[in-house]
Amino acid sequence: MRTGIAVPPEDSDTTFFWKGSLTRGYFRFFGRILVRFILSVHGIGAFALITLGVMFSKIGVATSVVRPLTLLQVARSGLRLLPLASFISLALGLIVIGQTVSVLSRVGANELLGTIMVATVVRELGPLLTALLVLCRSGTATVVELGTARAMGEVEALEVLGIDPIHYFVVPRVIGMAVGIFALTVYLIIGALLSGYLWAFLQDVPLSPGDYFSQMAGALTGLDFVLLAAKSVAFGSGISLIMCYHGLAQPLSIGEVSRATVRAVSQGIVFCVLIEIFFIIVYLLAG
Amino acid sequence: MTTVAISTSSATDAAVPAFEMRDVTVTASRDASAVVLEQVNWTVEAGDFWAVAGLTRSGKSDLLALAAGVSRPSRGVHHLFGQELIAGFEHERLALRLRIGLVFDGGQLLQHLTLEENIALPLLYHRGVSPEISARIQALVELTGLEPWARSTPGTVNRNWQQRIGLARALALKPDILLLDNPLTGLDPRDAGWWLDTLGALAAGHPIVDGKPLTLVVTGDDLRPWRTRARQFAVLKDQQFIPLGQRADLDGHHEPLLQELLPSESLSLPRIIKD
Numbered sequence: 001m002r003t004g005i006a007v008p009p010e011d012s013d014t015t016f017f018w019k020g021s022l023t024r025g026y027f028r029f030f031g032r033i034l035v036r037f038i039l040s041v042h043g044i045g046a047f048a049l050i051t052l053g054v055m056f057s058k059i060g061v062a063t064s065v066v067r068p069l070t071l072l073q074v075a076r077s078g079l080r081l082l083p084l085a086s087f088i089s090l091a092l093g094l095i096v097i098g099q100t101v102s103v104l105s106r107v108g109a110n111e112l113l114g115t116i117m118v119a120t121v122v123r124e125l126g127p128l129l130t131a132l133l134v135l136c137r138s139g140t141a142t143v144v145e146l147g148t149a150r151a152m153g154e155v156e157a158l159e160v161l162g163i164d165p166i167h168y169f170v171v172p173r174v175i176g177m178a179v180g181i182f183a184l185t186v187y188l189i190i191g192a193l194l195s196g197y198l199w200a201f202l203q204d205v206p207l208s209p210g211d212y213f214s215q216m217a218g219a220l221t222g223l224d225f226v227l228l229a230a231k232s233v234a235f236g237s238g239i240s241l242i243m244c245y246h247g248l249a250q251p252l253s254i255g256e257v258s259r260a261t262v263r264a265v266s267q268g269i270v271f272c273v274l275i276e277i278f279f280i281i282v283y284l285l286a287g
Numbered sequence: 288m289t290t291v292a293i294s295t296s297s298a299t300d301a302a303v304p305a306f307e308m309r310d311v312t313v314t315a316s317r318d319a320s321a322v323v324l325e326q327v328n329w330t331v332e333a334g335d336f337w338a339v340a341g342l343t344r345s346g347k348s349d350l351l352a353l354a355a356g357v358s359r360p361s362r363g364v365h366h367l368f369g370q371e372l373i374a375g376f377e378h379e380r381l382a383l384r385l386r387i388g389l390v391f392d393g394g395q396l397l398q399h400l401t402l403e404e405n406i407a408l409p410l411l412y413h414r415g416v417s418p419e420i421s422a423r424i425q426a427l428v429e430l431t432g433l434e435p436w437a438r439s440t441p442g443t444v445n446r447n448w449q450q451r452i453g454l455a456r457a458l459a460l461k462p463d464i465l466l467l468d469n470p471l472t473g474l475d476p477r478d479a480g481w482w483l484d485t486l487g488a489l490a491a492g493h494p495i496v497d498g499k500p501l502t503l504v505v506t507g508d509d510l511r512p513w514r515t516r517a518r519q520f521a522v523l524k525d526q527q528f529i530p531l532g533q534r535a536d537l538d539g540h541h542e543p544l545l546q547e548l549l550p551s552e553s554l555s556l557p558r559i560i561k562d
Contacts (some may be wrong), residue, residue, distance in 0.1 A: 037520050042326050044470070062411070062412040062413070063415075064411050064412075064415050064416045065408070065411050065412045127333070145399070148398070149397070149398070152395065152398065153391060153395040154395060154397050154398070156316065156352065156357050156391070156395065157391060157395040157396070157397065157453075159356075160343075160355050160356075160357055160388070160389045160391075160398075160457075161379045161408065161412070161456070161460075162384050162385045162409070162412075162413065162460075163408070165408075168412075211502045251316075251317045251318075
């Protein structure tokens with residue numbers, strides 16, 4: 001290696017910009033991403049199975065410790081996010097109704113307003129936005145907390161005390177976040193539907209509240225409720241598992257916590273999109 | 288609510304060592320591929336008081352972590368009261384594992400809990416809520432002498448006090464064996480005296496553990512404070528566990544590292560100065 005010339009390190013993420021042909025660089029770049037993705041899926045899958053095993057094998061164990069921790073997580077992922085969820089539901093109603101009204105008014109199809117709200121807010125945007133909101137607020141905090149706990153030796157301290165770190169740290173978060181996201185999703189959807197009518201009213205759309213809500217009631221099916229619950233729980237448990245995996249599953253130093261957080265949030269977003277796609281396919285197949 | 292039978296002491300315990308390592312290879316807790324100690328053969332009898340010394344990064348903490356069952360030997364066997372100590376949190380293994388307590392260097396308290404809650408955690412987790420628990424927690428807090436700070440979080444008290452709470456937490460379940468990692472590091476004479484007196488009382492049988500004499504293992508980088516307290520001594524050097532024998536054997540021992548860890552007028556000067 002020549003001296004006196006600034007050369008990026010061999011393993012740099014930007015190596016493909018300066019070394020080798022562009023095609024080769026791209027292959028390496030995407031290959032590395034693919035390998036990391038496969039390793040992460042493998043690790044998170046194994047972590048999820050371990051967590052599931054602990055969750056069921058320790059039902060009724062140490063409830064005086066685990067129950068308050070679970071309630072705390074429900075509050076963190078649900079209750080404490082109510083103000084922000086209210087703001088987002090207000091904005092969501094405006095965004096959907098604002099754009100939809102202008103299009104529907106041109107073709108005289110305002111009677112579809114409620115149906116469109118169900119299709120966009122109840123089935124897609126409500127659960128997804130709630131999941132992203134919880135990911136950003138509670139998910140990041142989870143990685144930082146657990147990463148710091150890992151770096152400070154708290155995991156080893158629990159092991160010495162005969163306390164399974166998965167039972168103490170992960171199980172309450174998985175249950176708490178699943179319940180919290182479900183409750184927050186219901187709240188956000190109701191808020192968005194109400195604010196949708198408010199914005200329609202302010203835009204002088206000739207639609208009575210009764211018509212608006214009967215349109216929505218007509219568009220909703222039993223499957224919507226089942227899939228909404230399933231999707232919310234999938235978002236909650238998946239996000240919490242990804243966050244806990246990156247904070248807890250591997251030895252970390254304090255300096256590595258920020259990088260683990262960034263990686264966890266990126267994978268959390270990818271997970272949310274994949275879950276969304278999965279449920280769209282389920283809707284299409286069931287429909 | 289499932290509770291764990293904490294102590295399973297029996298008459299047969301007297302016949303077996305408190306713990307025993309045979310040809311054990313110790314790896315670093317943060318990197319399982321890095322060997323720290325090799326071929327450790329160590330028998331600790333019930334009632335022993337061991338002081339294990341070594342320089343920085345000699346593997347003291349990793350040895351204690353393995354002894355406490357936090358990590359596994361990559362080779363060899365580790366027996367606790369005659370039974371192989373296997374990692375895991377199953378009910379039948381817990382009763383054995385909880386007979387050994389570990390006080391980490393610096394305490395390693397859970398930062399989101401108060402000092403009092405840290406002490407209460409093992410009791411609440413393994414025994415559930417009961418009327419006796421608050422009295423037990425109160426007694427453990429009094430042992431540390433930190434009553435006014437019991438409801439503070441670990442971040443608001445110094446490292447030494449965190450380690451005192453770590454001691455109280457380790458004693459909460461009344462273990463038979465207590466391992467302490469560097470309990471005297473960075474202490475002023477008064478705090479060091481508190482630790483030496485408390486550990487001496489625990490080795491003799493303290494009311495906080497129902498008067499039962501504890502088996503103690505302490506580590507440190509200076510053997511002088513332990514010379515009149517501990518009864519058995521060992522050093523860690525070049526990835527080896529070297530037993531030195533009992534108190535009376537120290538003066539006549541020719542281990543060069545001992546001269547650095549136990550400088551005194553009765554011993555020759557360290558080699559580096561003599562040369």
